[in-house]
Amino acid sequence: MNTLVNRILRRITGREYSIETTDLIYIIEKGLTPLIRGFIWQCLKFQKPNGFMLGKNVRILGARFLALGKGISIGSNSYIDCYSHEGIVLKNGVTIREGAWIQCRSGLNSKGQGLEIHNNTYIGPNAVIGVGGKVIIHSNVQAGAALTISAESHELGDSSYVEGGTHRRGVVIEKNVWIGNNVTVLDGIHVGENSVIGAGSVVTKNIPPRSIAAGVPAKVIKQL
Known part of the structure; x- marks a missing residue:
């Protein structure tokens, strides 16, 4: 069985693999099962299946405001609220790992602008991505664990932030x-x-292109 799988992978990719039984189980749990789950989800939403991989216990609100490119992966236990003026656009090959929380609406009268994540x-x-203003993440960005983006800010009022703009x-x-x-x-x-x-x-201030920035608040420490 393993030999057959190795031959198939070599024919498809042109590369040599040495696949063991535990690797097959990993491939099924990590790739095949989410792919089947994504296929079923897209069929139920009357969307054309295009390689969408969907983890367990994912909640997507406002699916009609979600545009999926090819080969999208959303990890288990994620929450995605798509209700916004421009919706959420995930372009080809985007990966959102487990436990993501994406919020486009904070109340009945408070839609966010929208979110784009590119190829x-x-x-x-x-x-955690809070979409108040428009959030655009361009192509080939690599973000580590526990990224927080907050596209909304509050002014302080006389006695509390609730009174501020x-x-x-x-x-x-x-x-x-x-x-x-x-x-x-x-x-x-x-x-x-x-x-x-x-x-x-x-990050509290703009970061110029080709810069290394770090700290609280982040400061540019080197130009690339």
């Missing part, structure tokens, strides 16, 4: 950005392409 971007486990400037992360674990990106931020954000950073 081949990877969002690590336990990400709300701003939704949005967040843009350009292509080829590498983001470490536990990074927070606040409202109004633009991260330039080919930049690196160090683990544990809180």
Whole structure:
């Protein structure tokens, strides 16, 4: 059986593999089962199946506001609220790992603007993305675990933040950005392409292209 699988993989990919029984179980649990689950979900939503991989216990609100490219993967135990003015667009090859929380609406009268994640971007486990203003994450971004993006900010009122105004400037992360674990990106931020954000950073100001930034608040420590 293993020999047959190795031959099939070699024919498909042109590469040599040495697949053992435990590898087959991993492939089924990690790839085949989510692929079947995604196929069923798309059929139930009257969408054309296109390689969507869907983990267990995923809750998607407002599926009609969700546009899926090819080969999308959403990990188990994720919550995605798509109710927004422009919806959520996940382009080809996007991976959102387990435990993601994506919120586009905070109340009946408070729709967010929308979210776009472009080709081949990877969002690590336990990400939190609050979509007030528009959030755009461009192609080939690699984000580690526990990324937080908050595209909304509050002014302080005389006695509490409840009395203050709300701003939704949005967040843009350009292509080829590498983001470490536990990074927070606040409202109004633009991260330039080919930049690196160090683990544990809180990004409160724009990051120029081809920069390495780190710290709380994040500061540019080197130009690439």
